[in-house]
Amino acid sequence: MPTSDVAYFICPNCQDRSIDADGIDGLSHQQVGCRRCGFGFLFQMLDDYFPHADAGMVACDAAGRVIAAGRGVFDLTGYRELDLIGRPVVEALGLHSFDNGDPMETAREWGVRQLGRAAMLRHAAGLDKRVVVDVFPALDDDGGLLVALASRPA
Numbered sequence: 001m002p003t004s005d006v007a008y009f010i011c012p013n014c015q016d017r018s019i020d021a022d023g024i025d026g027l028s029h030q031q032v033g034c035r036r037c038g039f040g041f042l043f044q045m046l047d048d049y050f051p052h053a054d055a056g057m058v059a060c061d062a063a064g065r066v067i068a069a070g071r072g073v074f075d076l077t078g079y080r081e082l083d084l085i086g087r088p089v090v091e092a093l094g095l096h097s098f099d100n101g102d103p104m105e106t107a108r109e110w111g112v113r114q115l116g117r118a119a120m121l122r123h124a125a126g127l128d129k130r131v132v133v134d135v136f137p138a139l140d141d142d143g144g145l146l147v148a149l150a151s152r153p154a
């Protein structure tokens with residue numbers, strides 16, 4: 001069975017995963033919304049991905065500006081979607097102290113996912129929080145990113 005026909009999707013809001021093995025159910029286009037929560041679009045991935053338990057996801061455009069913040073982002077960061085929309089993701093979330101360079105830049109430059117990257121996040125309350133960052137480049141031509149954040153144990 002050719003794996004190239006399998007498309008993986010994740011909802012940036014509720015993190016519901018879906019797999020389109022052959023296009024029969026009509027999920028072959030990224031602009032189809034989430035069947036579970038009604039969110040406006042699904043993010044297509046090259047391989048399946050299992051989010052961390054307390055993860056929050058932020059979708060960004062090609063310039064790294066936030067276009068959507070999903071469930072879990074507020075609990076993790078203290079920021080509401082309206083605080084983040086339109087702002088560069090690194091600045092909006094106060095991300096700093098990356099383990100080995102900015103994983104958003106790396107994902108964008110090389111077009112490959114970055115998993116388990118360590119960083120610090122400036123919580124809306126002003127405290128630094130340890131986070132793990134997973135970044136996925138969009139597979140289509142618009143060049144966006146999906147950024148998944150979760151807390152990182154000390």
Ligand SMILES: [Zn+2]
Pocket residue numbers: 011012013014015016034035036037038039
């Ligand atoms: Zn959803």
